[in-house]
Amino acid sequence: MSERPSTRWRRKVTEQAAAVAAGTVKHDEATAALLWPAGFTDAVDAVLDAYEREIAGLPTPGDGELWAAVERVVTALNEVDGGHIETGEREELAEYIDAVLTGAGVDVAALTSRRGLHRSELTDTWREW
Numbered sequence: 292m293s294e295r296p297s298t299r300w301r302r303k304v305t306e307q308a309a310a311v312a313a314g315t316v317k318h319d320e321a322t323a324a325l326l327w328p329a330g331f332t333d334a335v336d337a338v339l340d341a342y343e344r345e346i347a348g349l350p351t352p353g354d355g356e357l358w359a360a361v362e363r364v365v366t367a368l369n370e371v372d373g374g375h376i377e378t379g380e381r382e383e384l385a386e387y388i389d390a391v392l393t394g395a396g397v398d399v400a401a402l403t404s405r406r407g408l409h410r411s412e413l414t415d416t417w418r419e420w
Contacts (some may be wrong), residue, residue, distance in 0.1 A: 293390040296383035297335045300327035327375065334371035338364060339387070346395045357392065357402060364388055365417040376420035385414045 300323070307323040310316035342364035349356055368376065368384060376384065389410065392399050400410045408415070 293387060293394075295336070295339055296380065296387055297327075297332045297339065299383070300332050300380075303327070304329075331371065331373060331375045335368065335384075338367040338371060339391075341367070342388070343391055346391050349395070352397075354402060354405060357397060358406075361388060361392075361413060362417050365414045369417070369419040372420045381418070381420055384420075385411070385418075389413055 304323040304327055307316060307321045311318050311321045342360065345360045345363070346352075346357075349360070352360075365388070389399050392402070392413075399413060403410050403413055
């Protein structure tokens with residue numbers, strides 16, 4: 292499975308903090324912790340945990356179940372956003388939502404096309420971020 296966006300965000304925060312401590316990056320130039328504070332990344336992880344469990348618990352899901360799961364993860368991310376999800380984060384999260392489905396054997400291109408959507412529009416219906 293693909294790496295969670297929040298894992299990458301945490302790693303960047305840690306790397307940047309180490310660079311500040313080593314003196315290779317000025318404190319006022321270290322923005323990762325502002326972009327992805329721990330409370331936000333923890334909340335994103337909780338949302339993604341629930342989504343992964345839900346998808347894994349659907350042995351032979353139909354379109355309705357899959358779309359309901361996508362709606363739940365997207366609306367939950369809307370709730371935890373707090374202004375932290377911008378263009379890069381949006382793309383990472385949308386790709387991860389797709390990757391979880393793909394990892395469970397779902398043909399995401401077929402799923403979205405049955406609704407007249409492109410695969411890249413998987414999260415668009417409910418997304419506020």
